Amino acid sequence: MSSRQRMAVTGSLVAASFSAVLILSGTAGADDQGPGSSKGGKAVDEAPAGVELTTLLPEKISVDNSTEKTAITATVKNGGTEDSGKISLLVVGFDGLTVKGVKGCSPLADDRLPEGSNSGFSCAIDNLAAGASRSYAVDASYDLGRAGKICLPVLSEDGKRTYWQQGPVPFGTTNPSPDAPATPLLLGTDNEPVNPGADELPRTGAARDLVPLGTLGASLLAAGAAGMWWSARRQPGRTAP
DSSP states (O other): OOOOOOOOOOOOOSSOOOOOOOOOSSSOOGGSSSEOOOTEEEEOOOEEEEEEOEEESEEEEEEEETOOOOOOOOHHHHHHHHHHHHOEEEEEEEETTTEEETTTOOOGGGSSSSSEEEEEEEEESSSOOOTOOEEEOEEEEEOOTTTTTEEEEETTTTTTTTEEEEEEEEEEOSSSTTTTTEEEEEEOOOOOOOOSSSSSOOOOSSOOOOOOOSSSSSSEEEEEEOEEEEEEETTTTTOOO
16 A cells, blocks of 8 residues: 655745734634645745744635635744744735734734735734744635735834745635535635636625725735735835834
């Protein structure tokens, strides 16, 4: 009987990430999500000596076909030998993926959202010890008629440096399941919506319009099909949340 090798999904497509764990009331739960992956993540600005910050997202999530609710677990980790000190994490939704809430974190006002995003939360971490990780619970929804992406940047306390950014990385499927209770979505896969008609997936309402350019002091700019970079656009006297 042949053995199966478990493949680890490693990603270095675009820049980097902050960590947040999403937990919501829906069909899917954290136990359904499988191993975490850093796919779509990359270090941007140099972190302090001995600090190695990364983030993880589940390889698979499930979306309730009737409510469009889902659960995502995002984790930030310090794989270095020194404590991180104060850092800031952002959980940002794009297109069909909307972040509804992150436990213990503050929502970003519409005029402070990164360019092209529809929702976002800021999470302050006083310190992440060497070898430690931290997760956050977040409510989210996914419009199965559209593509959806999430981005996790890890910023310095003042927001001037991005130590790591994962995404915007898509969750999606090339085989929608309109008649099933839930549709599984895979990390790094572009969503192929069901064609309009009798088999169209249920919707909860009109999709949110994309917000105008935010004044957060950081903005996501296109960097090819793989994702977007997080680039600082700090106004004089402004600081990141």
